[in-house]
Amino acid sequence: MERTHHSMLQNALEACRKGEAVHGMKGASAMMSLQYIDIPKCFVIDxxxxxxxxxxxxxxxxxxxxxxxxxxxxxxxxxxxxxxxxxxxxxxxxxxxxxxxxxxxxxxxxxxxxxxxxxxxxxxxxxxxxxxxxxxxxxxxxxxxxxxxxxxxxxxxxxxxxxxxxxxxxxxxxxxxxxxxxxxxxxxxxxxxxxxxxxxxCFSCFGFESMNSYLMKMVHESRYINNQVSFAIAMSKQLSNMLDHFDDGDSDTKHLVNQLGSKVLLENKEQIYHTFAMGKEKSLQRTDPVFRLLTSEMQVESPTAFLRLQKEVNIYHSEGYHQAKTRNNYTVAFMDGDEEEFGSILSFVRSGHDMYAVIQQFETRHFSFDEETEMEVQASNLRQYLQMTLCSHIYHITGQKDRKLVRVEHVKKMCAHKCNQSIKVY
Structure with missing residues (x-):
């Protein structure tokens, strides 16, 4: 039976009368008096x-x-x-x-x-x-x-x-x-x-937990903790507002105010994202295999090659970027028409105002269980789920296709990668 606001109120009242829990309700809460609160809908599971x-x-x-x-x-x-x-x-x-x-x-x-x-x-x-x-x-x-x-x-x-x-x-x-x-x-x-x-x-505690370290920095002694936190937040807000009243040439004062301001207070400013090349660009030689992937119009635009690219908040790098030894930012998901495909970025190319990723495309199939697992589970009450595509965010890499030139706008996300397996990451 699904709980409703009315049933929970009745259970709480009954628990108060009996002095013991009724269907998990141990008593009444002051929040029950708020008319806009629907208890079973507003109190979510983290x-x-x-x-x-x-x-x-x-x-x-x-x-x-x-x-x-x-x-x-x-x-x-x-x-x-x-x-x-x-x-x-x-x-x-x-x-x-x-x-x-x-x-x-x-x-x-x-x-x-x-x-x-x-x-x-x-x-x-x-x-x-x-x-x-x-x-x-x-x-x-x-x-x-x-x-x-x-x-x-x-x-x-x-x-x-x-x-x-x-x-x-x-x-x-x-x-x-x-x-x-x-x-x-x-x-x-x-x-x-x-x-x-x-x-x-949308309603997890991850965001709140990440702020704990900032709150800890606001407390400097064991007494009057509430006052310390309130004062620090108020001062941070005031310091943030003061920046609008300084002259553009007063950079030292602005820097000091920014240093004093708390990172806890994040202003709701519009984020402007850009896509741009990172690092040195080198002219793409005609003898380079990548050059042959370019159209004739792109070849006359003096194309250049580079190893890293920032797209919005993410930094992608190619397989040729050897300074990143512990991270893989080159195994990616990208759109080929209406289909999502996977591959490994070999390099980046700029031709005129457009930028492209040179991608070694993978042959993939959805995650599946091995034959022994399927045979053993066939006799159980879980067999119906073997007909579904379980773990649809995980793919096996079964081989490689041709290299492909993909506009960087069509590169969608990075993926974690394991030997002979690609894990699609959101």
Missing amino acids: WMHNVLLGVVKALLNFWLGSTHKDKDFFIGNKISLLNQRLKQIQIPDFISRRQRGLEEHAHWKASECREWLIHFSMPVLSGVLKPYPLVHYSLLVTAMSLLTKDVISQDEVDLSEQLLFEFCRQFPNVYGVTSQTMNIHLLKHLANFTRLHGPLF
Whole structure:
């Protein structure tokens, strides 16, 4: 039965009369007196704590914890192999934190759990985790990859809800009845909150957590903490407004005000994004194989080649840029007509006012389970999900196509890349 605002009010009143919880309601809240509050719709589930720090860490404990070494899902004796696979994944710049080894999973931050869940876990676990737990886990990965997209359709929300309900229904069959925690139950409500409020990143705690470090810098002693924070924010706001009253030539004073101003207060200024070449440009020689990819009109424009490009907030580099040793900003998704394709940027070319990426295009196919996994799961109640395209954001690289000249406007995003696999990243 779905909770409504009225039913929750009635449960709260009954709990007050009985002095005990009624359907999870322990009593009344002052916020219930606000007429514009719809309790079951306004109090959302934070996926950072519920899914990442809750469900993901619980699953890691099941798989790797020594207390479960007699279970079918236990893989704690294969951590070396899992870490080896994990280290083979080349990540782009926007994944801020390099993944630590699985032996440190208890200390992973929420961002590490996020990258593990959405991008890394399925390629790493495939062929290691037993078939039934693996396919069961893929339901969670698929659902969360959809609910965290920048743009999500109603059909995708419905599919995510179906997958999460099945994940929860089968959870005790895989991990035992006592494993059914509140975090597992809350997964069933994520799709509905997405219908109400948009993708999960719209109402997660990630943004608030990232501001904690700034708030900490405002506190200098243990007394009157509220006053210290309020004063610091007020002063920062005033200093920010003072900048408009200085002369253009008073640069030293402006610099001092900027230094004193707090980074906590981010002004709502319009962002102006540009696309431009980075580093030195060299003339493209006629003997260069790339030159033959250019049209005759482009060849007479004195084309130049370069290794790095900034597009909006992202910096792409080519395979020939050797200073980036730990990051892969050249495996990308791009549009070829109406189709999304994948490839590796070999170099960039400027011809006149236009810029292009020279891309070695990949042959790809959607992620799929191996034959042994499919055969074993065929006899289970998860077999219907083998007919779906699970983990549709993950692709296998099966070969290479021809090199292609792609306008930089058609390069859409960077991808993490693992041996013979490409992981599409949002």
